[in-house]
Amino acid sequence: MRKEPCGRPAGIMELAYVCEWEKRPKSVHCPSVPLVCSWSCRNLVAFTTDLKNDSDDTDVSHMIHIIDTEHPWDVYSINSGHSEVISCLEWDQSGSRLLSADGDGQIKCWWMSDHLVNSWESVLSSSVDGDPIVALSWLHNGVKLALHVEMSGSTNFGEKFSRVKFSPSLTLFGGKPMEGWLAVTVSGLVTVSLLKPGGALLTASESLCRLRGRVALADIAFTGGGNIVVAATDGSSSSPVQFYKVVVSVVSEKCRIDTELLPSLFLRCTTDPLRREKYPAVTHLKFLTRENSEQVLLCASNQSGSIVECWSLRKEGLPVNNIFQHRSPVVGEKQPTILKWRILTTTSDLERVSAVALPKLPISISNTDLKVASDTKFCPGLGLALAFHDGSIQILHRLSLHTMGVFYGSSSNQRAGEELAIKRQRPGGATLHFKALQFSWTSLALAGVDNHGKLHMLRVSPSMGQVLEMNTTLRHLLFLLEYCMVTGYDWWDVLLHVQPSMVHNLVEKLHEEYMRQNQALQQVLATRIVAVKASLCKLSTATAARACDFHAKLLLIAISSTLKSLLRPHVLNTPDKSPGDRLAEICSKNSDTDIDKVMINLKTEEFVLDGPPLQSLQQLIQWVGDFVLYLLANLPNQVIISVPTASQLRRSQPSGADSQSFYCCRTPESSAAIQHTADSGDRKSSTETK
Numbered sequence: 001m002r003k004e005p006c007g008r009p010a011g012i013m014e015l016a017y018v019c020e021w022e023k024r025p026k027s028v029h030c031p032s033v034p035l036v037c038s039w040s041c042r043n044l045v046a047f048t049t050d051l052k053n054d055s056d057d058t059d060v061s062h063m064i065h066i067i068d069t070e071h072p073w074d075v076y077s078i079n080s081g082h083s084e085v086i087s088c089l090e091w092d093q094s095g096s097r098l099l100s101a102d103g104d105g106q107i108k109c110w111w112m113s114d115h116l117v118n119s120w121e122s123v124l125s126s127s128v129d130g131d132p133i134v135a136l137s138w139l140h141n142g143v144k145l146a147l148h149v150e151m152s153g154s155t156n157f158g159e160k161f162s163r164v165k166f167s168p169s170l171t172l173f174g175g176k177p178m179e180g181w182l183a184v185t186v187s188g189l190v191t192v193s194l195l196k197p198g199g200a201l202l203t204a205s206e207s208l209c210r211l212r213g214r215v216a217l218a219d220i221a222f223t224g225g226g227n228i229v230v231a232a233t234d235g236s237s238s239s240p241v242q243f244y245k246v247v248v249s250v251v252s253e254k255c256r257i258d259t260e261l262l263p264s265l266f267l268r269c270t271t272d273p274l275r276r277e278k279y280p281a282v283t284h285l286k287f288l289t290r291e292n293s294e295q296v297l298l299c300a301s302n303q304s305g306s307i308v309e310c311w312s313l314r315k316e317g318l319p320v321n322n323i324f325q326h327r328s329p330v331v332g333e334k335q336p337t338i339l340k341w342r343i344l345t346t347t348s349d350l351e352r353v354s355a356v357a358l359p360k361l362p363i364s365i366s367n368t369d370l371k372v373a374s375d376t377k378f379c380p381g382l383g384l385a386l387a388f389h390d391g392s393i394q395i396l397h398r399l400s401l402h403t404m405g406v407f408y409g410s411s412s413n414q415r416a417g418e419e420l421a422i423k424r425q426r427p428g429g430a431t432l433h434f435k436a437l438q439f440s441w442t443s444l445a446l447a448g449v450d451n452h453g454k455l456h457m458l459r460v461s462p463s464m465g466q467v468l469e470m471n472t473t474l475r476h477l478l479f480l481l482e483y484c485m486v487t488g489y490d491w492w493d494v495l496l497h498v499q500p501s502m503v504h505n506l507v508e509k510l511h512e513e514y515m516r517q518n519q520a521l522q523q524v525l526a527t528r529i530v531a532v533k534a535s536l537c538k539l540s541t542a543t544a545a546r547a548c549d550f551h552a553k554l555l556l557i558a559i560s561s562t563l564k565s566l567l568r569p570h571v572l573n574t575p576d577k578s579p580g581d582r583l584a585e586i587c588s589k590n591s592d593t594d595i596d597k598v599m600i601n602l603k604t605e606e607f608v609l610d611g612p613p614l615q616s617l618q619q620l621i622q623w624v625g626d627f628v629l630y631l632l633a634n635l636p637n638q639v640i641i642s643v644p645t646a647s648q649l650r651r652s653q654p655s656g657a658d659s660q661s662f663y664c665c666r667t668p669e670s671s672a673a674i675q676h677t678a679d680s681g682d683r684k685s686s687t688e689t690k
Helices: 322-327 329-333 365-373 470-487 500-515 519-537 541-564 579-589 593-600 611-616 618-633 656-660
Strands: 002-004 012-021 037-039 044-052 060-066 069-080 088-090 097-101 106-112 120-127 133-138 144-147 161-163 181-186 189-195 202-209 216-221 228-233 242-249 254-265 281-291 294-301 303-317 337-346 351-359 383-388 390-398 405-410 432-441 446-450 455-460 663-667 671-674
Touching: 002 294, 012 405, 037 432, 037 446, 044 088, 044 663, 060 097, 060 281, 088 133, 088 390, 097 133, 120 189, 120 202, 133 216, 133 383, 144 470, 161 470, 181 216, 181 228, 181 294, 189 242, 189 254, 189 611, 202 254, 216 281, 216 294, 242 294, 281 351, 281 383, 294 351, 383 432, 470 519, 500 519, 500 541, 519 541, 541 579, 541 618, 611 618
Parallel strands: 351 432
Antiparallel strands: 002 012, 012 455, 037 044, 044 060, 060 069, 088 097, 097 106, 106 120, 133 181, 144 161, 181 189, 189 202, 216 228, 228 242, 242 254, 281 294, 294 303, 303 337, 351 383, 383 390, 390 405, 432 446, 446 455, 663 671
16 A cells, blocks of 8 residues: 555645555456444554455455554555455454454454554454344443543543443453453344453354344444443334344353343434435444444435434333322322433435444533533534545534535545535546545544545544634643543544644643642553653654654663563562662662662662573663663764753753663672663763673
8 A cells, every 4th residue: 555645725624645555456446345444542444345356356355454544554454264245343442453244244353463563363253154244343341431521621630531430241250341242143133252261252142132134234332231232224214223232141151142122213204204215225323422322323315315313312201191190109209201212303415325434532422511512612522424425525513413524535526615515416427435434533533445445544623624722722632632641542643633833832731731640640641641742742843852752761661661570579568669669769869870889778689580581681681781872872962962851861860761771680690780871971981881
């Protein structure tokens, strides 16, 4: 694949880059095959293409491609080995495992080998022979975080991002979440595969209801009580959309699945006399969020157009006759209630929808919370994306469904200055359009795979076209960077909107907010904030030197953590600090570089390693020594000495990470000492350091 250069027109959505196949001719691609795409919290995008064999047109390879969004030119392609078209892709919550399912009922679990993005292997699989998979999801692990936009000005991360009480789909002994996945087949079967602690796979299947029927579309959501909700339709707009509660349990080392029928709904367009037969097929069915089973998005289409409806499940009072109210004191005191699906809003007639993307940012979708987000002008996470067969993409407000922005693809003849229209007429002929869409985890980027297998990356404006003050823009970007730090998600999509002039202010404000947190939280986020600072500083030439320093600091922290993990207290149940922590504390207080003077204050027996561990670290120790010598050799090349904090190598006092990289390993046979003195004013020669 290659990175296609493109312009940067001003607008709500801008094309960042296009990844295109160079060596394969278009004739080998199968444009009629449905494509799927999935975006992980690590900003890895997985998508599918089906390629025909040059010699045999009937031989089709079902490919999975995985790219790092920051390096789109480096793609890892997997010949999945699926016998039929891949229908589902799903990342797990950590972004390191990927599920793929096909039209033959086979599900494969792909693992990142040795933590390398360009190395994947399939280690587990399950199948429902001959039964195509229409929906797929990992079981929920019970971790849910809420974003409080109204508290974006608070100094406490606990007030900005709070943990929501949410039960896992299934738990082991002690409350630990059990891992696994759930799938829905076209015949109305729900299948569950559980990963046992020993690595074995426990599988079970059950019908969604007693009377099984065809399921053309389905989606999966989770409830706070640990239950699973499945929405299913047979694809006809005149048929009801059914909802089922699924409960998974383990009884006597066997997986058990219990299902229960929930209230269903009919599309509003089928009750409208003017549209009763206009949109015969349901083409898209999605819950608005995976953690909320009470709001669903439906799209009905014909050959030339579509209509989108948003529904909500509400609890309503059930009227009871007065006779029964008097006779039953329980009924008289409290009116009975019933759950009913009510339509929230619907669109007018649209161009035919080809793909739908929903935001992953955990902003509550109640009217009150959306009003707060609107008042604070915080737009990320408020819109959903629709791709149309004319090549355009619209972002609609996810509750009101009014248009927030439009992107016109390369096939569009309309210029940016022309007035936007909901529906535009197109000349006949095949046009480039998106068959799969996915939002990033902060909703600031949108990935689309077109009908030729090319991946398009779009920047989505955080202000949705609104003119905001610089301080407001900085506060919103800072809020999202803090969210990525707390959750551990990758922040590449946030950096897409950072201008070079913002870098210095963002780094300073991020450091200020970090220093206001409690000591325990600072310790957890210590490495992440350095990594975020390094990414920010790379965006500006004025701060490029600081980016190198932050990367070097990350390297020193990694070395320090590796060596500290080898040091164990002489008495395992001691309440004192670990040897590594005591060494770091002594180094931070003592500026003397004489190793013998430092060793006086240490318990020597805690720093003695046996021969085999030391021998296994020989290459690492040699590399650390070479790295220290390299830093010392480059000290004379530093020219901007007068600028404070411009480089950590020019500070007079060592930082905590630098001091921790000072260590000593001794054995009865030999003694090796490597001393990091890059921040010390006393410059030693290479011989003295050795």
